[in-house]
Amino acid sequence: MLLTIDVGNTNMVFTIFEGETRRGGFRLKTDGNRTADEIGLLVWSYFQRFGLAAEDVEDVVIASVVPPVMYALKTAMERYFGRTPLVVDEDLDPGLPYGVPGDERLGPDRSVACVGALEKYGGPLIVLDFGTATTLDAVDGQGRYRGGCIAAGVRISMDALFQKTAMLPNVALCPPERVLGATAVEHIQAGCVLGYIGAMEYLVRLAREELGEGGVRVVATGGLSAMVARHSDIIDVVDDDLVSEGLRVIYRRRQEAR
Structure with missing residues (x-):
């Protein structure tokens, strides 16, 4: 497995795969004050609750945008699962070709989401991630960022x-019935x-124009993606598993290359 x-700014999302099959998640x-033992015991208890064997985990792959939690998280995986995690941009290259100038690297969560979206839906596409921050990333028909x-x-x-x-006042995060x-x-x-939502629609329209290709699919992920999709027609697909799928694909490519 x-x-x-x-590892996002708000939550850490754990997903278990057996081959290409998702077994659970x-x-x-995300809490920088948690110890390695706290994380390890929580993850271990999930495996026990659903009848999964921790010793069957062959590897652990991480994409993180929160450096302060990484020491405890990696230590937890080593201590409770006996695996040294593979970390994107440290041990693993996402393998996303760049079609833009400059040498600045894309955040690991964003590059991994693009890899997952390309694997599942093909290009050209726009990936929207509605998390603590909202990101928009465009990939052309040749799979280049x-x-x-x-x-x-x-x-x-x-x-x-x-x-x-x-x-x-501080109000609930939900759309009203009218403007x-x-x-x-x-x-x-x-x-x-x-x-x-209107701002996102505008950004997507401009991104489509700049890509200059037909048939651009918009794929959304993240906690608010379903809400936005219910109130806008800009989103073609809502997929909450883009990053986990991207991590699985990157790991599979590494194993095939070896």
């Missing part, structure tokens, strides 16, 4: 509005949530 771990809150952009996630925007104003609301809560939800 292969254990993949997507779960999330832990063509650029992207980063925006504040809608939750960050709503929290900032609450923290930086004296009288506006012209009657209460302060509806006003904030319309401006932040519907305005956020």
Whole structure:
């Protein structure tokens, strides 16, 4: 079995694969204060609860954008699973060709998501990741990365509005029934949530124009992808497993090359 771990700013997503088959998955809150034993015992208990054998894990593959948790996480995998994790951009190259100038590397979560999307859907495509931050990445029909952009996630925007104003409330993250609301809560939800969706639609339209190719598919992942897809027609596919699938593909290619 292969254990993949997507370490994001809010959650760590653990996924278990047997070959190409997904056997299960779960999330832990990303917390830099957790010890290796806390992480290891939580992961071990999941395996025990669902009848999976920890000793059957052949390798662990990690993509992380949160360096402070990595020492405890890697130690947990070594201590409780007997495996030294393979980390994207340290031990593994995502293998995503770049079609843009410059030598700056794309974040591992984004490059892995692009690899997973290409494997499942082919190019050209746009990958939207609705996480703590929102990212847009474009890949052309030849599988080359063509650029992207980063925006504040809608939750960050709503929290900032609450923290930086004296009288506006902290409200639930959900779209209102209409733009012209009657209460302060509806006003904030319309401006932040519907305005956020509108901004994403605009960015996708410009990205499609700059790619200059027909048949560009938009694939969305991340916690808010389903909500955005319900209120917009810009998204063709919602896929919550893009990063874990990308990690599986990168690991498979490594094994084949060896």
